[in-house]
Amino acid sequence: MLPRPxxxxxxxxxxxxxxxxxxTRAEIAHDLHVxxxxxxxxxxxxxxxxxxxxxxxxxxxxxxxRLLAHRLSPASPK
Numbered sequence: 001m002l003p004r005p006x007x008x009x010x011x012x013x014x015x016x017x018x019x020x021x022x023x024t025r026a027e028i029a030h031d032l033h034v035x036x037x038x039x040x041x042x043x044x045x046x047x048x049x050x051x052x053x054x055x056x057x058x059x060x061x062x063x064x065x066r067l068l069a070h071r072l073s074p075a076s077p078k
Contacts, residue, residue, distance in 0.1 A: 008049060008067070015042040016067060020059050 008016065011034075018028045025043070029036040043055075050065075052058035062068045 008046070009042075011038075012042050012046055012049075013067070015039060016046055016058070016062055019043075019046075019055055019062075020068060 014032055015028060018031065023031065025039050026036050029039045032039070043058075046058055046062075047053065050058050050061040052061050059068065
């Protein structure tokens with residue numbers, strides 16, 4: 001069974017919000033002012049709760065569950 005938004009911790013939701021970016025785990029840790037070990041733990045928990053095997057699958061599942069905003073169109077080139 002897939003999680004309800006209330007089953008994800010606030011910290012997991014913060015990490016989840018950065019997964020669609022091109023930030024590395026180390027950059028996510030820096031942005032959130034936590035250790036990379038903390039980010040790795042949150043990502044591992046997110047994968048388990050979302051039933052995902054990788055970052056892309058976690059983002060897709062989170063979007064389907066409306067835990068992340070859907071991207072309306074690809075980013076336009078600068």
